[in-house]
Amino acid sequence: QAFPRLKAFTNQTLTASSTSFQIRIMSPSEVKYMQQDDSMDGEVASDASTDDQMESALGRTQSQLVKQKTVQQVAARINKRHRPVQELVNATRTLLGRSPAAAGALEEVERQQKIARNLGEDLVEDTLALDSLANLFADDRAARKSALADIDSLTDQVDGAKASLLKRRREVEQARLAGEEQLRQSHEPDAVDEHEEDEDEEATNDDEMQSDDAEGEEAAE
Numbered sequence: 001q002a003f004p005r006l007k008a009f010t011n012q013t014l015t016a017s018s019t020s021f022q023i024r025i026m027s028p029s030e031v032k033y034m035q036q037d038d039s040m041d042g043e044v045a046s047d048a049s050t051d052d053q054m055e056s057a058l059g060r061t062q063s064q065l066v067k068q069k070t071v072q073q074v075a076a077r078i079n080k081r082h083r084p085v086q087e088l089v090n091a092t093r094t095l096l097g098r099s100p101a102a103a104g105a106l107e108e109v110e111r112q113q114k115i116a117r118n119l120g121e122d123l124v125e126d127t128l129a130l131d132s133l134a135n136l137f138a139d140d141r142a143a144r145k146s147a148l149a150d151i152d153s154l155t156d157q158v159d160g161a162k163a164s165l166l167k168r169r170r171e172v173e174q175a176r177l178a179g180e181e182q183l184r185q186s187h188e189p190d191a192v193d194e195h196e197e198d199e200d201e202e203a204t205n206d207d208e209m210q211s212d213d214a215e216g217e218e219a220a221e
Contacts (some may be wrong), residue, residue, distance in 0.1 A: 068140050074126050075147045077153070081122065085154050088115055092161045097166055099173035109169045116162045123155050155196050 091112050098105060130144050130151075 021147075064137055064140070067136055070129060070133060071136070071140050071143045071147065074129050075143060075150075077122075078126060078147055078150050081119065081154055084115070085119060085157050088112065088119065088161050090167075091158055092164050096164060100168070100171040101179060105172045106169070106176065109165055109172055113162070113165050113169070116158055116165060120155070120162070121159050123151050123158065127151050 091108075095105070095109060095112065127148065130148055133140075133144060136144060
């Protein structure tokens with residue numbers, strides 16, 4: 001019995017403080033419809049959040065994949081350079097332990113200098129490739145930093161080998177010049193003896209000619 005009176009009451013227009021309010025109790029079908037509408041709004045919000053996550057992942061794939069791949073490729077190349085750099089360092093030490101006048105020393109120094117030059121150029125190219133990358137993700141920045149530190153270490157070893165090889169080349173060239181000068185001086189006495197023999201022979205011929213002239217004059221008298 002109270003429900004009809006409540007429904008009739010809520011359908012009435014109330015006036016308070018010059019403001020009009022109208023209160024109405026919704027039917028069960030209206031309540032169900034609004035619940036369904038709220039559920040759909042929640043699904044739309046969830047779909048929007050999923051789309052944002054997909055866009056974020058897609059952004060990494062589109063804008064950062066090339067940079068990430070570059071960092072990985074450079075890091076792989078640097079790992080392969082450790083062995084040739086160590087071989088260069090060992091070969092340089094071996095050359096420093098030999099006599100500058102040893103046979104083939106200059107040729108070996110030149111060969112190692114060429115290797116050092118090529119390695120240095122490769123490391124410079126790797127550095128430039130990494131320096132050209134910007135706006136990297138955190139893990140890519142860490143990998144780039146590690147690769148640059150590795151390059152610095154290898155570059156120091158190559159530069160040290162270059163300086164040692166340059167010094168040894170000068171020593172080898174000086175030793176070669178000294179050997180050639182010694183060889184030249186060792187042949188000079190033979191040249192002097194030959195020159196003296198030629199002079200003696202010319203003097204003998206002159207004496208013989210003078211003797212023949214004197215005999216001819218005597219015969220004429």
